[in-house]
Amino acid sequence: MGLRTYIITRILLTLPMIMLLLSIVFLIIRVMPGDPVLLHFEKKASEEAMAEMRRILGLDKPLYIQYFEYLVGLLRGDLGKSMQDFSPISDQIFSAFPATLELAISSTLVAVIVGVLLGVKASQSYNSLWDHSIRTLGIAVYATPIFFLGMVLQLVFAINLRMLPANGRFPPFLLEPNGLTLQLGIQTPDLVPIVLWFVPIGFASLAICITVLKRKRLRFWPNGLIAVLSTLLVGWVICMYLAWYFPSARTLHIKTGLYTVDSLMEGSPLKFVESIRYLFLPSITLGLVLSGVFTRLTRSNMLETLRLDFVTAARARGLKEGAVIYGYALRNAFLPILTMMGLQFATLLGGAILTETTFSWPGLGRYLVDRINFRDYTAIQGAVVYFAVIVAAVNLIIDLLYAFLDPRIRL
Amino acid sequence: MPLLEVNSLTVDYQTRRGSIRAVDDMSFTLKKGEMMGLVGESGSGKSTLGLSIVRLVPSPGIIVAGHLEIDGISLLDASEEEMRSIRGKKAAFVFQDPMTSLSPVKRISAHFVELIRAHEPRIGKEQALLRAKATLMDVGILPERIDDYPHQFSGGMRQRIMIALAITLNPALLIADEPTTALDVIVQSKILDLMKGLREKYKMALILITHDLSIVLERCDKILVMYAGSFVEYADSMELHTNPMHPYTQGLLRSIPNVELADQKLEAISGSPPDMLSPPDGCRFQPRCVNAQERCRMERPPILEPEPGHFVRCFEVKE
């Protein structure tokens, strides 16, 4: 089977599933409860107001016409109008989506990196204390409610240590005022968190220096000097950051909606660091909870791969252990990990809803939860449809990627 | 000074049901450029012996005792980093199954470049590729195919590539573990002859591990026979062929068909190899031995040297 046939078949197989997903959503939200408008008002509104809303939203038509209009609307990217203010739902979802995308990407990175590193470590020390602790940790993070972990991290790093922001996506005074965010003006610097940052950064750079010196069996001169200079450089960057923080507080110019990318495009290290700082806790929270699956998968795949001949053969050629583990064993164990990334994407989005609610992250999940509180059923439907379509699309993309990455399929 | 010296090497596998002695008190030496056949049934510990020479016994195996020396370097005292520089550079390996010995997601070129740069980090990629292509020519693979993936080659070609990888750095010792067992019969002899030719060209010593005594008899200088993890007989191949002293070796020789003897009666050795978890007392071979006596059941025979350079582990021989 050629690559093209494969791609076409895969896309064709996705279509009926998407149709089914859309019908399920329609069934749950439009058909099952009887009348969403009645639910929205909880019978407290006048008949005329309800009839007016039905007319505007097109809910007075027969169900099969509603279903037809729903599908046609979707094809044009139209998700209907909100029950709250009759504004188009698509616009709201499109403006919330980049935040969720940014969170999804960064937490997937965290999950894969943490999961793969721990899984490799566990498989290398099979049946040892390391192995057992890592496996238990994997199960423990799986059993942790995401928002509980989020709140604990908030409590420790944001509220007690004040190292990271607890809520939101960006410093409010660096964003265009849009009526929703409070304009607090430029704040005075808080020195405690900045000083606290030196502890982990200092330890990390010290550890890196020592490992590099040890690994390369180098004496202090001249490489130690390089280490000292680089540490000075880091210090200088931090000083510059502090000096820049306040004068340069112009609002972020939003193009892509991914604040990390936007700030880089603007060429502002300050805004980039700020966007990372805000992104940090949410993505660590979501990433850690997801990492358990990757740890387990990496471990079991590595245990199998490490037993294969080409790993022993690579060792027998005198390759470095790191090259054998990561270049040979992990690289061959990676395709199942990629598949798992696709399968986990649905879980990731579910987790994103809770993470966004915990950290007031203005993404799709927050939007959905907000709409639930307003009993805005058309908007709920729009958000749910959007989630379903994204998951189907990501699974398709991962499958296609698989075909490109495996040289045995790539013909 | 011999190139390889193995002295009372003992390897155990720790399993849940008890420990298995896969290699038991093994000793032999190999000179530079010599070609040795290491013969034994499957499960006799010959592969473990081969791997333990470069300290790569698969877990849960451990080298529990003995002394190993290549080129005067004591391997059991070497650090992991020193071992790494010996593997591939001084002692290289060719494995049994060429279909699984190459990483399926890496191009052939990547295998070579990594190997060369792991040992000589200063060599650039281009230069490494040139060397790789030259070696590929030596094993009869078109150098243009260096950027192909392993699955694009046949089994015999992959084994040639494995051999090329092994000899790229011109090692002093090449250990080939059943290099032809997974291949067709016609490809088998081609690969063996190729290895023999390369040994002369690259002036390296070669240990050919096999279960088939017939394929090493005519090709190797020396032959070492193993049974159930233990030393049986070690001699020049001519000497072993004409004057086998151990009953097991004699049995092996009788089971080889010979085209010149039309009415030859082939004999199999009766019985089967022992359960390694509970090996027989005394001589390991005694339950199957035709000449077994009371003494063989009581104690292990020592390694004797009845003729110069001919070593046997049996009470029957006289020094």
Add this chain to the structure above:
Amino acid sequence: MIKTRKAILTRLIPSLTSLAKRGSAGWMVIIGLFISVTIISMTILGPWISPHDPTAKLVNPPPNPSPPSLDFPMGTNLLGQDMLSRVLSGGSIMLQVAFLSVLFCFIIGVPIGLLSSYAGGIVDKTFTLVMDSFYAFPGLVLAIAIAAMMGRGVVNMALSIAVVYVPSYFRIVRSQVLTIRELPYTEAARAAGAKGRTILLHYVLPNVVPSIVVVATVNFADAILTAAGLTFVGLGVGIDVPDWGWDLTKGRALLPSGAWWVITFPGLMIVLLALGFTFIGEGLSELLNPRLEQ
């Protein structure tokens, strides 16, 4: 009655000791059982062993929330309720929801799986496609959508969670049936003239049950987490019942004041409960399909 109880006990204890002999997987089951049995009995006994009424407000005079003290070892929340009492009996809703949802999954998923795999053909294809679509849906989003439409209540919550997990039961039953149907002894029974129903009930079902038990235990943990998640997004059951999920949700507003005790104890209880069932599920699945030892 007494005799049978004794018989059950004497059978249970040796089976526990034999579990301990099965290595780490057996120990996981034992630890998991211990945790879950402890928490379940604690929740059942909660009303009797609580030092205060978990829903009585202002048992502690203001200011509230107050940190752990001798009188209130886990502190009090904003309403002045005793956190210890709330932790002791706060598992009931979650346990009810989880039990019910597993039951619903069982009632819906297993028959559909059996039916679909036995009917084959177009029926099987249709069911598989529908179930796969449900499976591909982000679970929490689906549960949120259904819960939002159905309104509050233990049964509604359990149903909305069950919809998410039915496909797992369907899948496992279907794949097991397809495997078991081809096994020699099933074929032998069929050749000996056994009816389809006999084969289904006497050969297939007993073999499917162990894997369903594993799925059910793991899903129990998932259901607890999903129930907590639904509560957190505002679709919880109610205010007047002590509930860990509810306490966590309300505790979020108190975080900026540094009131760690309001979230920590209920949160840890959810973690423990989910961990207990995950341990049982993991251990059982490893015991049922032992992987090759290295």
